[in-house]
Amino acid sequence: MRLSSGLILASLMFSHLALAQTPARLRTPVVENQGQVSAAVLERQAKQFPTTFYLEGAGDKKEIAFTFDDGPSEHTAALLDVLKQENVKATFFWQGQNVLKYPEVVKRALAEGHVLANHSFSHPNLSKMEEGEFWWDLQLKKTQQAFQQVVGFQPTMMRPPYGFLNDSQIKKLQAQGMAAILWSVDSADWFHTWKNSVDEVASAKIAGVVQQYIHPEAIVLMHDDGGRSRKPTISAVKAMIPALREQGYRFVTVDQLLKLNPKLKVAVAEPITPTLNELLPLFFKLHNTAQVDSWASVLEDDFVLASASEQMRGIKAYSDYMAQLHAQFPGMKLEQVGAANQINQAGLFAWQLLDAQGGLIAKGVNSVELSAAGKLKSANVYMQRELR
Known part of the structure; x- marks a missing residue:
């Protein structure tokens, strides 16, 4: 069974627009029984920590930020090719272990104008590592060091794996000059790719979620690593960009949307010295x-x-x-x-x-x-x- 990109484009052209609103909220339903944080927790934390924990932009400009988690990987170069062809800048939340594994991909993304951010070192549930500061020392700090080693700076933005952070961890981020970036639109690309073995079907599902829930100043969650393949995500991205532009949307990076500095002002050169x-x-x-x-x-x-x-x-x-x-x-x-x-x-x-x-x-x-x-x-x- 094959679905053309035209079907994806057609569905996007007629999507129902939703306006950004206060308070910030998760627009897409959470995939049940898959270990994801609940919408209620995300929305409470966004309300309690408005300058550190973000789900979306605060206004109603027709700007949206595409974000990609878990990479870099062997799939990232193909995604970068599409983004370059369409002249779209994205924000990548990457694992420290993969930053060290694919340094040339990291450097390429930066050179092409994309924004880099921290997604932990090895993708654990950080909320379960709070005792003894393991979540910081062995996950976020190590990833900051990896970025420092590869590109010479440390990001200000991070995204917790699965969306889980304790309130005390958010306060720690704030003290470190960092911000937690979550999402308002979860494409569930990992889920649809897992559930649909035909790439074209999975791609249409991914695009369908985005078209149903897209809104001004949305932060859209996708992935460039993990699962059986990222080809459906890349195909969906290629189809969505022109369709969303036709609706009047402009693509920005998360730091542009939220008016944040993407790099720590004082990035101490701290090479990885395992202790x-x-x-x-x-x-x-x-x-x-x-x-x-x-x-x-x-x-x-x-x-x-x-x-x-x-x-x-x-x-x-x-x-x-x-x-x-x-x-x-x-x-x-x-x-x-x-x-x-x-x-x-x-x-x-x-x-x-x-x-x-x-x-x-x-x-x-x-x-x-x-x-x-x-x-x-x-x-x-x-x-x-x-x-x-």
Whole structure:
């Protein structure tokens, strides 16, 4: 089944216009049961923090901002080609790990007039990392450092993965001179691409959402990474731009829409120097809470663990191993013993594993290597006492 871009254009030409209004609100329905923040929470925070937390522009100018999350990726160049062809500038909320992975794409986007912003380092739910400032140190700060390293400045704007931020985190952003940028129109491109295996169908669905809910001073959410493909999003963008222009809309970047400075005024050149002391608190916390979906915050994808008896590679293998230990020793607790030592990207720390009653299960020393991104790349385990 094939749907022409003409069908998308036709549907957009007859979209019903909605005016921007106060208070700011989410126009599109939330996709149910997919772990997204509720509209009520977003709207309350936008009202409570009007100069730090944004859903849309405050006026009724026929200006809209296209935004793209999660990249850069192998799909971003094709999207940049479309935006260049149509002379549209967009705002990209990118993950720090991908900024480091695709530095040339980052530089190209900046050179072509797009605006860059922070979308965390590895896309966790930041609201669950508030304790110990892990959300800031291991996610936002690391991404700021990645941008500093690649393009020489740090962004003022960020977008929280899944839309989740606690009020205290918003206050921290405010103190750091940053702003949280959410959205008023969620294209749900990830959802429609997931649900529709035919790209043309998915593209029409994406464009249909935007045409139904577009309004003056809208911030539109889309993605340039994640899912099976971003081709439907790129096709929808190519079709939507001329149709929305025909309706009188002008495309701007988020900083232009909200009258924000996109770069921190004082960007300290702070290259990424991974420190073991920053990483270990979260490392031990994850071991003790078995948060298997968060290992990417501290381990590289190809993390290697080696001991005298076994060797394993990858986050999944390590996560499965830890799940087995938790099943074998319910209530176990891994503790650091003494201070960690580090020279450049090599480190050493001692640990002990206790059972629920505080009895010693095992103890040892780990010799580790950190990656440029500040995660554990490998660990050699030297047991002083074997697992009982």
